[in-house]
Amino acid sequence: MTATGVNEKPGNHQNPAASRVVLTARDLRRDFGGFTAVNNVNLDVYHAKVHALIGPNGAGKTTVFNLLTKFLQPTSGKITLLDHDITNMAPARVARMGLVRSFQISAVFPHLTVLENIRIALQRPGNLAVQFWLPLGRLDVLNDRAMELLTSVGLENEYDSQAADLSYGRKRVLEIATTLALDPKVLLLDEPMAGMGGEDVGMVAELIREVAKTRAVLMVEHNLKVVADLCDHITVLQRGEILAEGDYATVSNDERVKVAYMGTDHD
Amino acid sequence: MTEITMTPETRQSAHRIQLALLSVLIIGLVIAPFVLYPVFLMKVLCFALFASAFNLLLGFTGLLSFGHAAFFGGAAYFTAHAVKEWGFPPEAGILLGVVGAAFMGLIIGFFAIRRQGIYFAMITLALSQMFFFFCLQSEFTKGEDGLQGVPRGHLLGFIDLSQPLNMYFFVLAVFAIGVFMVWRIVHSPFGMILRSIRENENRAISLGYSVNLYKLAAFVMSAALAGLAGGLKALVFQFATLTDVAWQMSGEVILMTLLGGIGTIFGPIFGAAFVVTVQNYLSTTGFPVTVLTGLIFIVCVLVFRRGIVGEFNASRLAAKLGLRSRN
Ligand SMILES: Nc1ncnc2c1ncn2[C@@H]1O[C@H](COP(=O)(O)OP(=O)(O)OP(=O)(O)O)[C@@H](O)[C@H]1O
Ligand SMILES: [Mg+2]
Numbered sequence: 001m002t003a004t005g006v007n008e009k010p011g012n013h014q015n016p017a018a019s020r021v022v023l024t025a026r027d028l029r030r031d032f033g034g035f036t037a038v039n040n041v042n043l044d045v046y047h048a049k050v051h052a053l054i055g056p057n058g059a060g061k062t063t064v065f066n067l068l069t070k071f072l073q074p075t076s077g078k079i080t081l082l083d084h085d086i087t088n089m090a091p092a093r094v095a096r097m098g099l100v101r102s103f104q105i106s107a108v109f110p111h112l113t114v115l116e117n118i119r120i121a122l123q124r125p126g127n128l129a130v131q132f133w134l135p136l137g138r139l140d141v142l143n144d145r146a147m148e149l150l151t152s153v154g155l156e157n158e159y160d161s162q163a164a165d166l167s168y169g170r171k172r173v174l175e176i177a178t179t180l181a182l183d184p185k186v187l188l189l190d191e192p193m194a195g196m197g198g199e200d201v202g203m204v205a206e207l208i209r210e211v212a213k214t215r216a217v218l219m220v221e222h223n224l225k226v227v228a229d230l231c232d233h234i235t236v237l238q239r240g241e242i243l244a245e246g247d248y249a250t251v252s253n254d255e256r257v258k259v260a261y262m263g264t265d266h267d
Numbered sequence: 268m269t270e271i272t273m274t275p276e277t278r279q280s281a282h283r284i285q286l287a288l289l290s291v292l293i294i295g296l297v298i299a300p301f302v303l304y305p306v307f308l309m310k311v312l313c314f315a316l317f318a319s320a321f322n323l324l325l326g327f328t329g330l331l332s333f334g335h336a337a338f339f340g341g342a343a344y345f346t347a348h349a350v351k352e353w354g355f356p357p358e359a360g361i362l363l364g365v366v367g368a369a370f371m372g373l374i375i376g377f378f379a380i381r382r383q384g385i386y387f388a389m390i391t392l393a394l395s396q397m398f399f400f401f402c403l404q405s406e407f408t409k410g411e412d413g414l415q416g417v418p419r420g421h422l423l424g425f426i427d428l429s430q431p432l433n434m435y436f437f438v439l440a441v442f443a444i445g446v447f448m449v450w451r452i453v454h455s456p457f458g459m460i461l462r463s464i465r466e467n468e469n470r471a472i473s474l475g476y477s478v479n480l481y482k483l484a485a486f487v488m489s490a491a492l493a494g495l496a497g498g499l500k501a502l503v504f505q506f507a508t509l510t511d512v513a514w515q516m517s518g519e520v521i522l523m524t525l526l527g528g529i530g531t532i533f534g535p536i537f538g539a540a541f542v543v544t545v546q547n548y549l550s551t552t553g554f555p556v557t558v559l560t561g562l563i564f565i566v567c568v569l570v571f572r573r574g575i576v577g578e579f580n581a582s583r584l585a586a587k588l589g590l591r592s593r594n
Contacts, residue, residue: 132457
């Protein structure tokens with residue numbers, strides 16, 4: 001079963017020449033035992049664009065993220081990042097190349113402070129990660145940058161709280177700030193707004209719009225209003241395969257999409 | 268960004284109190300051999316260092332090794348052999364024990380870190396049992412007899428370690444250096460990464476850390492420090508035997524660490540002191556020690572999971588003293 005129609009070809013969005021492809025997936029497939037969770041998925045993620053990956057529960061969105069970031073090895077297919085073949089690369093190395101993800105379930109370091117959480121991300125580019133002989137005070141050189149990042153997401157007053165003590169929504173905000181601390185070239189966000197309060201959703205949407213000016217963003221999001229507002233290009237996944245692709249107007253008017261997804265979730 | 272400068276200040280006052288407590292502990296340890304039996308105290312210090320080394324892995328990296336006896340007992344054999352058979356001075360003998368334990372840590376760690384949780388523990392147990400059987404069969408360990416009559420020798424050629432007080436202060440110094448090293452590693456940029464791995468390994472990977480290398484480094488450091496304790500113990504008791512490499516020893520160090528409080532600097536020290544004291548006391552009564560250790564273990568897991576020091580740190584008194592643990 002393959003996706004049909006004009007939207008079949010990946011990267012078929014407006015003005016492809018103006019932007020360059022930074023992350024591609026070709027014929028991506030992943031089997032779990034006899035079950036094929038992801039099949040025949042092709043993606044082109046563009047620099048300075050927000051790309052949404054949507055689809056009903058269990059469609060395989062998180063699995064695609066795991067494949068792209070190499071947390072899972074694809075059964076077959078090919079992934080390239082910035083023209084490098086990363087299909088067989090270790091996940092940490094992929095992250096060091098500039099493809100950084102967030103997780104569907106909030107992933108902070110719960111028993112570290114908010115500031116320490118951000119600093120973990122800053123330590124590696126700052127070359128302050130292997131020194132087992134230096135005192136912790138050496139990490140203070142990262143504080144200014146860390147506070148800047150925290151201020152950009154409105155967490156500056158909580159810098160000394162344990163991450164575990166933050167509300168769920170604020171943890172997600174911290175996670176995004178931590179991800180941004182690495183200054184990634186491609187950002188993969190798995191339902192970044194899930195569980196967030198209304199004002200945080202607005203703030204994070206603004207933040208994503210801002211950071212997407214200088215990097216590629218691929219995000220899974222169930223909130224279709226956010227998708228409509230924020231995303232330049234949308235890929236709809238169903239049962240592991242691409243059902244439709246295009247901008248919001250194209251996708252939301254697609255009959256199959258209406259049946260498979262929006263019919264149940266919209267309004 | 269003014270508030271940020273407050274944090275180091277409040278932490279500094281906490282540090283001052285911690286330093287004061289530390290001084291009390293050190294003064295106590297300096298006076299102790301004049302009040303208590305030095306060999307007993309040295310045994311406590313050796314196990315306290317062993318448990319601290321173990322805690323570097325369990326408490327601060329989140330890896331439960333069930334094979335640390337191999338490093339502790341292995342180093343005891345290496346040191347004993349080097350001193351007795353090759354005539355090494357004590358400091359060189361201990362160094363050899365440390366290097367040997369680190370090397371074993373590299374090999375066992377290399378295989379173990381590929382797996383997680385219970386599988387990690389099982390691989391460490393299996394490999395340390397292989398080492399146990401090697402020691403049982405091998406010529407150089409003298410089998411069931413062990414290496415007996417290991418001379419303590421002269422430290423740096425002129426300090427006679429057969430004098431109990433000289434030996435005691437040597438052990439105390441090595442213990443202090445060892446615990447300081449654990450403290451330094453934990454409170455370092457590297458230690459922060461270890462803690463992040465303990466907290467959320469996948470997140471650490473997604474931030475670009477090759478966590479297996481960090482885990483292996485921590486494993487080798489922990490093994491080397493366990494070896495330091497083992498080598499020291501061989502000189503204190505002047506023998507190295509199979510008990511030190513047996514799996515029960517791996518279990519004992521887990522008990523000490525859990526009892527004292529994992530993830531705290533002082534927990535393993537208190538835990539070791541408690542267990543060694545109880546064992547010493549019971550050995551004169553004929554009460555089966557294993558029954559009691561088992562009971563203590565159950566009580567510990569059921570009632571105070573944080574261990575002695577962990578519970579104290581979580582108490583109001585500790586909060587007042589600014590000691591609230593942040594781990
Ligand atoms: N490690 C795994 N082993 C076996 N099956 C898996 C594994 N990971 C995912 N699956 C299956 O693959 C399918 C896709 O799961 P995935 O988590 O990718 O969906 P999703 O689109 O992210 O859904 P949601 O919107 O609920 O997050 C599901 O049927 C899931 O049960
Ligand atoms: Mg998902």
